Amino acid sequence: MKILVPVKRVVDYNVKVRVKTDGSDVDIASAKMSMNPFDEIAIEEAVRLKEAGVASEVIAVSAGVAACQDTLRTALALGADRAILIETEVEMQPLSVAKLLAAICAKELPQLVLCGKQAIDDDASQTGQMLAALMHWPQATFASKVAVGEGARQALVTREVDGGQETVDVLLPAVVTTDLRLNEPRYATLPNIMKAKRKQLDRVTPDELGVDITPRLKTLKVAEPPKRAAGVKVADVAELVEKLKSAGVIA
Amino acid sequence: MFLSTEHQQVADMTRRFADQVIRPEAERLDREEAFAGEIYQQMAQNGLFGITVPEAYGGAGLDCLAYSIVMEELSRGYASVADQCGLVELFGTMLCKYGTEAQKAQWIGPLIRAELRGAYCITEAGAGSDVSGIKTTATKDGGGWKLTGSKLWIHNAPVADVAFVLARTDPQAGKRGMSIFIVDCNKAGVTRGPKEHKLGQRSSQVGELNFDNVAVPADGLLGVEGRGFHMMMSVLEKGRVGIGALAVGIIQAALEASIAQAKLRQQFGHAIAEFQAIQFLLADMAKDAEAARLLVRSAAMKMDAGLDAAMAASMAKCFAGDAAVAQASNAVQIFGGSGFIRGYEVERLYRDAKITQIYEGTNQIQRVIIARKLLE
Ligand SMILES: Cc1cc2nc3c(=O)[nH]c(=O)nc-3n(C[C@H](O)[C@H](O)[C@H](O)COP(=O)(O)OP(=O)(O)OC[C@H]3O[C@@H](n4cnc5c(N)ncnc54)[C@H](O)[C@@H]3O)c2cc1C
Numbered sequence: 001m002k003i004l005v006p007v008k009r010v011v012d013y014n015v016k017v018r019v020k021t022d023g024s025d026v027d028i029a030s031a032k033m034s035m036n037p038f039d040e041i042a043i044e045e046a047v048r049l050k051e052a053g054v055a056s057e058v059i060a061v062s063a064g065v066a067a068c069q070d071t072l073r074t075a076l077a078l079g080a081d082r083a084i085l086i087e088t089e090v091e092m093q094p095l096s097v098a099k100l101l102a103a104i105c106a107k108e109l110p111q112l113v114l115c116g117k118q119a120i121d122d123d124a125s126q127t128g129q130m131l132a133a134l135m136h137w138p139q140a141t142f143a144s145k146v147a148v149g150e151g152a153r154q155a156l157v158t159r160e161v162d163g164g165q166e167t168v169d170v171l172l173p174a175v176v177t178t179d180l181r182l183n184e185p186r187y188a189t190l191p192n193i194m195k196a197k198r199k200q201l202d203r204v205t206p207d208e209l210g211v212d213i214t215p216r217l218k219t220l221k222v223a224e225p226p227k228r229a230a231g232v233k234v235a236d237v238a239e240l241v242e243k244l245k246s247a248g249v250i251a
Numbered sequence: 252m253f254l255s256t257e258h259q260q261v262a263d264m265t266r267r268f269a270d271q272v273i274r275p276e277a278e279r280l281d282r283e284e285a286f287a288g289e290i291y292q293q294m295a296q297n298g299l300f301g302i303t304v305p306e307a308y309g310g311a312g313l314d315c316l317a318y319s320i321v322m323e324e325l326s327r328g329y330a331s332v333a334d335q336c337g338l339v340e341l342f343g344t345m346l347c348k349y350g351t352e353a354q355k356a357q358w359i360g361p362l363i364r365a366e367l368r369g370a371y372c373i374t375e376a377g378a379g380s381d382v383s384g385i386k387t388t389a390t391k392d393g394g395g396w397k398l399t400g401s402k403l404w405i406h407n408a409p410v411a412d413v414a415f416v417l418a419r420t421d422p423q424a425g426k427r428g429m430s431i432f433i434v435d436c437n438k439a440g441v442t443r444g445p446k447e448h449k450l451g452q453r454s455s456q457v458g459e460l461n462f463d464n465v466a467v468p469a470d471g472l473l474g475v476e477g478r479g480f481h482m483m484m485s486v487l488e489k490g491r492v493g494i495g496a497l498a499v500g501i502i503q504a505a506l507e508a509s510i511a512q513a514k515l516r517q518q519f520g521h522a523i524a525e526f527q528a529i530q531f532l533l534a535d536m537a538k539d540a541e542a543a544r545l546l547v548r549s550a551a552m553k554m555d556a557g558l559d560a561a562m563a564a565s566m567a568k569c570f571a572g573d574a575a576v577a578q579a580s581n582a583v584q585i586f587g588g589s590g591f592i593r594g595y596e597v598e599r600l601y602r603d604a605k606i607t608q609i610y611e612g613t614n615q616i617q618r619v620i621i622a623r624k625l626l627e
Pocket of ligand 1: 308333370371372373374378379380381403404405406413449457606609610611613615616619
């Protein structure tokens with residue numbers, strides 16, 4: 001069974017981003033970039049499935065600028081077998097990425113696409129779902145457990161839902177998106193960083209895949225969240241209740 | 252400094268490991284003077300020992316620049332832990348350079364996997380900076396050797412399984428009469444002194460290692476008889492790059508802690524970060540960190556290019572060590588009284604920094620080397 005894992009290059013989770021002065025976007029010119037943490041969880045799950053003998057090959061794929069190959073090298077160091085870079089300078093939106101991934105799926109015929117439930121930059125949480133729709137495949141989102149059945153024909157996926165956990169049985173091929181509790185990703189060991197340099201990394205363009213990635217959405221304005229006003233310390237519960245009353249929060 | 256993808260990956264991975272595994276333990280390890288055995292096991296599993304040792308021998312097969320990056324990031328977590336990485340690196344380098352295939356097979360793997368703990372034994376009571384003053388002696392005995400002498404302030408001595416010992420094999424030949432022996436520390440005649448209680452890097456177990464007529468088999472001799480002094484010195488450049496990087500890690504940790512504290516601490520109705528006196532301390536700290544880092548990496552890249560790096564390595568170690576001591580002190584200053592209290596990271600950094608001016612050749616000796624090069 002082949003597993004495809006899309007990975008996105010995003011601003012590192014430690015970086016505090018700032019909005020550009022013209023309000024057009026956030027300024028990431030000199031920001032440190034890393035792999036989207038949810039995608040790391042997806043890679044980890046795929047690699048574990050391979051180590052368990054369930055998967056035969058793990059392919060990492062990323063769409064975006066040339067520097068996305070750094071993200072792919074990290075995926076390779078974490079255990080992916082080979083990587084595909086869909087190279088473009090065009091701003092990527094979830095639908096474009098889903099279409100590109102659909103084109104890759106049509107070529108590679110994976111039994112499972114494991115992707116992050118969302119990317120920490122725009123938090124859209126759309127790509128996996130759109131991909132499933134485009135492929136007419138089942139989807140199981142926000143997974144905290146993935147158990148692939150005998151012969152890789154179906155999988156039991158436990159999902160994190162508001163009320164608790166839900167387990168769904170999906171036919172493969174399917175799209176599964178990963179939640180935080182699915183696993184704890186390993187470190188890319190130093191010897192594996194070296195080995196990753198020698199693994200195969202192919203490049204294609206959206207044109208070669210025959211996919212139109214013209215942006216469909218236009219960002220009108222990006223603004224910083226309002227600054228939080230300073231709080232006050234209260235001496236005891238009585239004062240707290242008094243303050244809440246005078247603020248009209250409680251009667 | 253701009254790094255290649257691979258070096259950046261090494262930096263990211265090591266930083267993450269240090270943040271998640273090492274840094275949270277540093278305060279306890281320091282307080283308890285405890286050996287960080289579990290951390291070393293995890294480091295071994297993640298390929299953080301034997302950075303420049305070729306993959307064929309179980310190492311990561313990376314270059315000296317990568318080694319300096321690893322040392323800096325580990326040390327930013329806790330310098331004592333980085334020191335262990337430096338030690339294993341020296342054994343790996345020495346064995347790769349001078350060992351027979353049998354010696355490599357016997358020792359490199361177990362040391363890199365942290366199954367065995369090694370000790371690097373040069374210093375004696377009468378021989379510190381002046382290594383030629385050592386008195387430990389090995390004499391031929393049948394097919395092997397008998398080793399007698401006493402080594403002082405040896406890292407890992409209280410816990411070592413194997414020692415790399417510099418000894419005289421020809422008392423008449425001075426520096427050309429020394430050899431290195433690989434000694435099994437469980438052999439009869441090997442005894443250890445108690446662990447020393449130190450100012451800083453207190454998780455490093457340091458003590459005396461004594462050899463009383465210890466039988467060393469013929470295959471315990473490393474490299475060529477009589478070339479021991481030269482061999483020990485030949486790996487010192489890498490050692491100095493390593494200690495320089497370790498010092499950079501201390502400055503970086505001090506800087507990060509200081510920035511956070513300066514923003515947090517309010518006096519006279521302002522965050523102290525708003526006072527220019529504090530800002531200038533932060534600026535000096537940052538530029539020393541960067542200058543030291545560049546000296547260290549420049550020396551490492553010279554070594555990777557096969558160039559003579561003796562002067563560069565001495566400059567890097569000396570500058571970085573002096574800067575670490577000065578800047579850790581400034582960090583304490585920024586913290587005020589808190590910086591003097593046990594439990595605050597900068598208090599430990601201040602103590603941990605001092606030894607970087609002393610071991611791996613004191614900073615006076617580094618200046619002697621630099622000046623000698625200038626005047627030759
Ligand atoms: C925590 C710790 C760990 C150590 N780990 C090890 C280890 O694992 N293995 C090992 O072999 N050793 C180890 N050492 C020993 C260390 O390498 C020595 O302490 C160091 O080389 C200095 O030697 P010394 O202490 O005898 O000082 P000395 O050589 O006596 O120096 C005293 C002072 O005189 C100065 N000085 C000496 N000669 C000159 C000169 N020619 N010109 C100008 N100034 C000079 C020195 O710079 C210093 O300031 C360790 C020491 C410590 C404290």
